[in-house]
Amino acid sequence: MDALRKEGGYTIDDIYALPDGERAELIDGKIYYMAPPSRTHQRILFSLSRKIADYIDSQNGNCEINIAPFAVFLYDDDINYIEPDISVICDASKLDDKGCHGAPDWIVEIVSPGNKPMDYFTKLFQYRTAGVREYWIVDPAKEMVTVYRFEKETMDEYSFGEEIPVGIYEGFSIKV
Numbered sequence: 001m002d003a004l005r006k007e008g009g010y011t012i013d014d015i016y017a018l019p020d021g022e023r024a025e026l027i028d029g030k031i032y033y034m035a036p037p038s039r040t041h042q043r044i045l046f047s048l049s050r051k052i053a054d055y056i057d058s059q060n061g062n063c064e065i066n067i068a069p070f071a072v073f074l075y076d077d078d079i080n081y082i083e084p085d086i087s088v089i090c091d092a093s094k095l096d097d098k099g100c101h102g103a104p105d106w107i108v109e110i111v112s113p114g115n116k117p118m119d120y121f122t123k124l125f126q127y128r129t130a131g132v133r134e135y136w137i138v139d140p141a142k143e144m145v146t147v148y149r150f151e152k153e154t155m156d157e158y159s160f161g162e163e164i165p166v167g168i169y170e171g172f173s174i175k176v
Contacts, residue, residue, distance in 0.1 A: 011078040023069060027122060029079040034115075040140050041110050045085050048108060048138070048174065052088060055172050063090040063105065071099030072107075074130040082123070085110045088168070103131040106168050111139040124148065134167045138176055145176050 009029025018024060023034040037045070045067060053065050068083045086108035089095060094102045107127055109119045119137050127135045128150050137146040143160040149167040158164045163173040 009079060012073075012081050013078070015081050023083065025083055026079060026081040027126060032118060032122075034083070035112065037110075038112065041085075041112060044110050044138060044140060044176065048176065049086055051174050052086065055169065056088075059169075061090075062092070063088050064092070064095065066100070072104060073099060073101050074103055074126060076101070080126070082126070084108070084123075090168075103127070103133075105132070106134040106136075106166070107132050108136040108138060111137060111141070113141065120146075136164075 010026055010031045011029070012026060014031065015024060015026050025032045025034065049065055049067050055061075056063050056065065066087045066089070068085050070083060070087060072082050072084055072087055074080050074082065084104070084107045086106075087100060087104040088106035089100050090105045091102070094100050094104075109123060111119050116139075124135065124137075128148070131150075133149070133151050135148040135150070137148075139145070145158045145160070145164055147156045147158065147164060147167070148154070149156075152167070158176075160176050163175055166172045166174060
């Protein structure tokens with residue numbers, strides 16, 4: 001990618017032009033490269049996604065869970081492309097073979113040492129602005145989960161091992 005392109009900002013076409021195996025997200029025209037996830041990250045991702053999927057299935061729910069790499073286009077533009085660790089989408093009209101077009105109902109991000117500012121600040125702002133209903137930041141280093149329920153304008157913190165109520169589902173809670 002040439003220097004002129006960098007000054008003008010990147011687009012989704014640049015994301016799709018990345019070499020095979022290289023992953024990145026695009027926020028407001030800026031590319032953020034992603035390192036491969038750790039084993040701890042993957043264990044938490046699998047455990048949480050399994051619990052969420054099992055709950056949705058047990059309720060005959062109409063929401064769909066997707067795990068990274070899964071494209072989410074928060075806005076109808078070509079300068080934003082993200083791959084949340086877990087996306088729960090309850091409006092099937094937002095989904096197609098390319099990913100989710102619009103805000104998922106619930107997003108879970110698992111913090112890696114190199115991406116803390118991205119999850120705690122950059123994505124927090126983007127998710128809130130786009131209309132995500134609930135956003136969880138799972139931090140393995142702190143053994144904490146920060147839960148933002150944007151509809152209720154609340155933020156709560158939980159320790160690993162505590163029951164965490166899921167705001168978009170009445171009566172459902174998860175232990176990380």
